[in-house]
Amino acid sequence: MKKFINHVDDLLVESLSGFAAAHSDLVQLHLEPHYLTRKHKALDKVAIISGGGSGHEPLHSGYIGYGMLDAACPGHVFTSPTPDQMLAAAEYVHAGKGVLFIVKNYSGDVMNFEMAAEMLPFESATVLTSDDVAVNNSTYTTGRRGVAGTMIVEKCVGSLAETGANLQACKTFGDKVNSNIASMGVALTSCTVPAAGRPTFDIDHTELEMGVGIHGEPGRRREAMREADAIVKDLVAAIMEDFNMRGLHAEGSEALLLVNGFAGTPLMELYLIYNTAAKLFAKHGITVARSLVGNYTTALDMAGASITLCLLDEEIKQHWDNAVHTPALRWKI
Amino acid sequence: MKKFINHVDDLLVESLSGFAAAHSDLVQLHLEPHYLTRKHKALDKVAIISGGGSGHEPLHSGYIGYGMLDAACPGHVFTSPTPDQMLAAAEYVHAGKGVLFIVKNYSGDVMNFEMAAEMLPFESATVLTSDDVAVNNSTYTTGRRGVAGTMIVEKCVGSLAETGANLQACKTFGDKVNSNIASMGVALTSCTVPAAGRPTFDIDHTELEMGVGIHGEPGRRREAMREADAIVKDLVAAIMEDFNMRGLHAEGSEALLLVNGFAGTPLMELYLIYNTAAKLFAKHGITVARSLVGNYTTALDMAGASITLCLLDEEIKQHWDNAVHTPALRWKI
Numbered sequence: 001m002k003k004f005i006n007h008v009d010d011l012l013v014e015s016l017s018g019f020a021a022a023h024s025d026l027v028q029l030h031l032e033p034h035y036l037t038r039k040h041k042a043l044d045k046v047a048i049i050s051g052g053g054s055g056h057e058p059l060h061s062g063y064i065g066y067g068m069l070d071a072a073c074p075g076h077v078f079t080s081p082t083p084d085q086m087l088a089a090a091e092y093v094h095a096g097k098g099v100l101f102i103v104k105n106y107s108g109d110v111m112n113f114e115m116a117a118e119m120l121p122f123e124s125a126t127v128l129t130s131d132d133v134a135v136n137n138s139t140y141t142t143g144r145r146g147v148a149g150t151m152i153v154e155k156c157v158g159s160l161a162e163t164g165a166n167l168q169a170c171k172t173f174g175d176k177v178n179s180n181i182a183s184m185g186v187a188l189t190s191c192t193v194p195a196a197g198r199p200t201f202d203i204d205h206t207e208l209e210m211g212v213g214i215h216g217e218p219g220r221r222r223e224a225m226r227e228a229d230a231i232v233k234d235l236v237a238a239i240m241e242d243f244n245m246r247g248l249h250a251e252g253s254e255a256l257l258l259v260n261g262f263a264g265t266p267l268m269e270l271y272l273i274y275n276t277a278a279k280l281f282a283k284h285g286i287t288v289a290r291s292l293v294g295n296y297t298t299a300l301d302m303a304g305a306s307i308t309l310c311l312l313d314e315e316i317k318q319h320w321d322n323a324v325h326t327p328a329l330r331w332k333i
Numbered sequence: 334m335k336k337f338i339n340h341v342d343d344l345l346v347e348s349l350s351g352f353a354a355a356h357s358d359l360v361q362l363h364l365e366p367h368y369l370t371r372k373h374k375a376l377d378k379v380a381i382i383s384g385g386g387s388g389h390e391p392l393h394s395g396y397i398g399y400g401m402l403d404a405a406c407p408g409h410v411f412t413s414p415t416p417d418q419m420l421a422a423a424e425y426v427h428a429g430k431g432v433l434f435i436v437k438n439y440s441g442d443v444m445n446f447e448m449a450a451e452m453l454p455f456e457s458a459t460v461l462t463s464d465d466v467a468v469n470n471s472t473y474t475t476g477r478r479g480v481a482g483t484m485i486v487e488k489c490v491g492s493l494a495e496t497g498a499n500l501q502a503c504k505t506f507g508d509k510v511n512s513n514i515a516s517m518g519v520a521l522t523s524c525t526v527p528a529a530g531r532p533t534f535d536i537d538h539t540e541l542e543m544g545v546g547i548h549g550e551p552g553r554r555r556e557a558m559r560e561a562d563a564i565v566k567d568l569v570a571a572i573m574e575d576f577n578m579r580g581l582h583a584e585g586s587e588a589l590l591l592v593n594g595f596a597g598t599p600l601m602e603l604y605l606i607y608n609t610a611a612k613l614f615a616k617h618g619i620t621v622a623r624s625l626v627g628n629y630t631t632a633l634d635m636a637g638a639s640i641t642l643c644l645l646d647e648e649i650k651q652h653w654d655n656a657v658h659t660p661a662l663r664w665k666i
Contacts, residue, residue, distance in 0.1 A: 018608030267390035275351030
């Protein structure tokens with residue numbers, strides 16, 4: 001394992017410290033318990049808080065700021081944050097209108113956010129994201145996993161919260177956005193968790209993992225490596241099949257297409273994936289009205305990518321388009 | 334080699350097509366010869382054009398748009414674009430005030446941009462970037478290599494050009510910004526050029542390449558892998574030594590600190606590098622007034638990173654801060 005680290009135990013705090021220093025105009029780091037908040041506390045709005053294991057950067061800390069999150073709680077690499085982090089963050093950012101937790105559907109995260117919610121002295125609600133169509137139930141989940149679509153939920157709900165919408169409205173909208181999203185990923189290499197020191201799984205140079213999770217957990221099946229168009233075709237087919245199974249009418253709809261890198265795949269290849277995916281979705285009668293290509297929900301150093309389609313209605317489109325100002329996403333400001 | 338490609342010969346056009354489709358609000362792709370321009374041609378300003386081999390994305394195409402480039406000419410992977418590309422791009426974007434080429438100092442790029450400049454029917458000038466302090470002369474260069482600092486030159490000159498400054502003023506400012514920059518990189522793994530199909534160089538799991546180039550070309554020396562702080566200390570020392578040798582007074586100056594990933598290194602590690610680098614520069618009496626951390630000048634899939642310091646005066650700072658709206662860099666718009 002070759003990584004830019006000093007000691008495994010210090011990686012998280014040293015990295016968070018660098019993040020907070022590099023973005024000191026936008027975010028503030030709090031330690032013991034660890035959480036990050038906006039530099040300037042927002043007033044008179046629902047407080048939006050996310051969090052989860054580290055190693056998926058810029059998710060979630062990179063999305064703290066106007067139009068998105070109020071706080072994020074980072075756990076150690078691929079490890080859930082603990083309830084004391086969520087409690088401290090919620091107490092710090094609560095502005096009298098309740099707290100909405102946006103939580104990726106992994107058992108550890110769900111349990112710890114639930115415990116925090118029960119202990120909170122004020123009103124809260126939770127949106128669970130579950131956009132990964134690859135598998136029902138898996139290594140770390142009951143039900144579908146939350147993956148790259150999570151940042152779309154955070155962006156849209158974050159925008160709605162800025163308008164002064166109440167907790168129930170934010171929760172309802174978050175659930176709607178999540179249900180409009182389907183994602184699936186593929187890995188060409190494993191990631192290496194620093195504390196483990198070796199790749200999470202073995203994969204041959206002739207193989208890929210179709211439907212991989214963002215922690216390197218198994219997907220649908222191990223398959224033969226093949227050309228990009230054939231891989232993208234299978235990802236798009238899985239996404240379309242999911243929308244159809246759930247009775248969502250993707251055909252004729254406008255959509256946001258997100259091609260997300262897991263970190264180890266060059267941008268050049270992500271754009272090639274986008275090129276093929278956009279054409280395939282168009283063949284399904286979908287109008288790709290918004291696009292995002294890059295490393296937005298990563299899996300440490302894994303080579304691979306995921307495709308996310310979010311069906312747009314006017315409300316979702318408006319909130320996607322609204323101003324945002326965070327370390328990792330910024331527009332109209 | 335596992336990559337998301339179809340056929341090696343189609344990689345460039347398929348990737349460019351995806352890029353143009355994903356950012357169709359901002360850029361336009363022209364084929365045969367290949368170049369990219371802003372969607373809406375700018376008027377009454379010096380046209381700023383860059384280009385070079387592909388594989389460094391988002392450099393340069395990702396920096397096309399208001400406040401930065403008017404056009405970019407992508408060669409094949411790690412291969413210079415040809416003069417017909419620069420000529421066609423220049424003719425398309427020329428707005429009556431001349432053309433400024435911003436060119437990384439590699440022999441092939443320099444030669445081809447020079448040939449284009451000679452054939453142009455209107456006034457042009459060239460800023461050569463040469464921020465890499467690792468080596469004087471190297472595999473592909475006479476003189477220092479242009480690396481991650483190039484995007485800082487493009488950002489600042491692009492901003493000046495929007496004010497209506499003339500060609501000579503843009504050229505003079507570009508040269509000044511370049512001379513205020515020093516960069517050095519380190520590789521933990523090799524990159525793999527798709528057409529070659531195997532890693533550019535062999536490197537053991539106990540080694541790093543100190544001073545590596547952005548094509549995987551040799552740096553100063555092969556060294557033993559060690560903890561991040563020790564690596565960063567050496568990079569910072571090389572940068573400070575360069576400023577001192579050139580008689581530039583870094584101490585007491587404000588600076589922009591860019592920690593650039595070569596693509597294969599997770600953001601978490603880049604922020605850890607930033608954390609250490611910022612502290613070390615502060616010890617040298619430098620005030621880190623602006624920061625950028627991420628994959629801005631990449632080397633295909635190489636794991637590694639570079640540190641760039643740009644000394645700021647009020648003029649450079651103002652142009653760095655001014656509005657920009659490109660696929661890869663956007664603020665204040």
